[in-house]
Amino acid sequence: MRPGGNRGWLLRLVIAFSFAQGAVSMARPAVSYRALALGADERAIGVIAGVYALLPLFAAVPLGRRTDHGRCAPLLPVGVVLISGGCALSGVAGSLGTMALWSGVMGLGHLCFVIGSQSLVARQSAPHEQDRNFGHFTIGAALGQLVGPVAAGALIGGADMAGSSALALLVAGATAAVAFTSLWRIEHRRTASTSRADKSDRVPVRGILRTRGVPAGIFISLAVLSATDILTAYLPVVGEHRGIAPSVIGLLLSLRAAATIACRLVLTPLLRLLGRTLLLTVTCLLAALLCGGIALPVPVWALALLLVALGFCLGVGQPLSMTTVVQAAPDDARSTALALRLTGNRLGQVAAPAAAGLIAGVAGVAAPFVMLGVLLLVSSGVALRSPREPEEPEEPDPAVGPEAGGEGRTGEGRAVRRRLGRGVPLRRKGDI
Numbered sequence: 520m521r522p523g524g525n526r527g528w529l530l531r532l533v534i535a536f537s538f539a540q541g542a543v544s545m546a547r548p549a550v551s552y553r554a555l556a557l558g559a560d561e562r563a564i565g566v567i568a569g570v571y572a573l574l575p576l577f578a579a580v581p582l583g584r585r586t587d588h589g590r591c592a593p594l595l596p597v598g599v600v601l602i603s604g605g606c607a608l609s610g611v612a613g614s615l616g617t618m619a620l621w622s623g624v625m626g627l628g629h630l631c632f633v634i635g636s637q638s639l640v641a642r643q644s645a646p647h648e649q650d651r652n653f654g655h656f657t658i659g660a661a662l663g664q665l666v667g668p669v670a671a672g673a674l675i676g677g678a679d680m681a682g683s684s685a686l687a688l689l690v691a692g693a694t695a696a697v698a699f700t701s702l703w704r705i706e707h708r709r710t711a712s713t714s715r716a717d718k719s720d721r722v723p724v725r726g727i728l729r730t731r732g733v734p735a736g737i738f739i740s741l742a743v744l745s746a747t748d749i750l751t752a753y754l755p756v757v758g759e760h761r762g763i764a765p766s767v768i769g770l771l772l773s774l775r776a777a778a779t780i781a782c783r784l785v786l787t788p789l790l791r792l793l794g795r796t797l798l799l800t801v802t803c804l805l806a807a808l809l810c811g812g813i814a815l816p817v818p819v820w821a822l823a824l825l826l827v828a829l830g831f832c833l834g835v836g837q838p839l840s841m842t843t844v845v846q847a848a849p850d851d852a853r854s855t856a857l858a859l860r861l862t863g864n865r866l867g868q869v870a871a872p873a874a875a876g877l878i879a880g881v882a883g884v885a886a887p888f889v890m891l892g893v894l895l896l897v898s899s900g901v902a903l904r905s906p907r908e909p910e911e912p913e914e915p916d917p918a919v920g921p922e923a924g925g926e927g928r929t930g931e932g933r934a935v936r937r938r939l940g941r942g943v944p945l946r947r948k949g950d951i
Contacts, residue, residue, distance in 0.1 A: 528705050529652060532636055535701040536659030539602055539632050542695035544667025546606045546688055547751045550622055552675050553684035559615055561756060565875055567619045568752040572865040574623040575630035583858025586638045587851060592706035594635030601628025603695040610688030630861060638854040639706060641845045649845060653838040654786040664776035672769020722852040727859060732847030735901050736840040737860045739799060741867035742898035743836030746810060746891045749875050753887055763819060774823055775830035782834030795839055803899035806832040810892035
């Protein structure tokens with residue numbers, strides 16, 4: 520199956536990602552509430568949130584190397600098993616240490632699923648479709664982030680905070696398991712067979728990181744994901760200090776996710792209007808200002824408006840940073856480059872919550888959002904200096920495209936033979 524063909528696989532991947540991400544998004548605030556019920560303070564919450572990213576930090580590049588030289592699909596069920604198990608076992612854990620451990624297992628499962636699925640999108644999409652397909656793919660994450668916090672907020676509450684948060688974690692484990700139903704025939708056999716390259720030809724990690732565009736994509740992704748992660752982990756703490764009920768906090772987090780979905784649905788016209796570089800720069804700058812606004816003691820309705828605007832701005836960074844990294848990286852190291860991007864994400868998820876915990880312990884629970892504002896402000900400068908995206912190619916003529924059955928990505932072999940048979944002079948490659 521050629522890249523850019525039948526996109527049924529993409530729909531199934533979005534559905535599976537919705538359930539997997541929904542489970543994680545339900546579990547993350549539930550872990551925070553259960554830890555609070557077990558006696559954790561702001562620093563302990565930061566440590567537990569950081570451990571979620573610690574195990575994946577060391578596994579990302581080896582998994583990316585394996586995917587560059589093999590199939591992507593096997594990582595998906597492995598990820599679902601680890602997410603489901605990590606959620607459920609966090610719910611029955613009786614100490615902060617074991618909660619941190621199972622939170623790390625959950626993070627490792629999420630990493631496996633994301634590396635496999637992002638590599639599938641990169642491998643099975645034509646270059647001019649990657650912005651769109653990555654945007655559609657990340658709708659699955661946003662759907663999970665929309666439903667997960669609402670479900671957690673509905674289940675958590677009352678006098679027995681420890682018991683209700685444990686129930687939410689068990690439900691999250693069952694939700695992750697539903698993702699299995701959409702993982703059938705998700706990887707095209709021909710695409711998988713052509714992905715196997717000689718392992719001796721591996722591009723060094725240092726060489727990938729030196730490729731222009733890769734560091735920019737990694738840093739932007741780190742900043743945007745850190746903002747999303749700290750919002751998920753620390754908004755419950757803000758709610759506790761400001762007297763906002765868990766159900767309202769869950770609704771606020773879901774409003775943020777809904778705005779992210781809306782952003783990704785209109786991503787293609789936004790790209791046509793502004794281009795990738797300017798769109799990344801403007802949205803990161805606006806997100807920095809909005810994070811600073813969350814630190815202010817505003818009423819709930821104003822906080823909701825801030826989170827909706829912030830969710831829309833943060834919706835741009837993830838899919839476009841994926842495309843930036845994929846198109847900048849060597850062809851036979853795309854999964855490794857995506858894994859390096861995820862390693863940067865995990866570094867941010869380890870360092871940002873830990874730093875947020877320290878800052879919150881010293882300067883108050885609103886201070887981490889100021890830190891996020893600074894990080895996003897720097898990322899807007901990085902986006903402005905990133906390489907300009909290539910012009911979008913013209914739509915291929917169906918008579919000479921892959922539908923004609925020609926060789927390669929554009930069917931040029933058969934098109935050439937048809938022109939020669941009709942006596943039509945060949946154009947130069949640059950004219951096609």
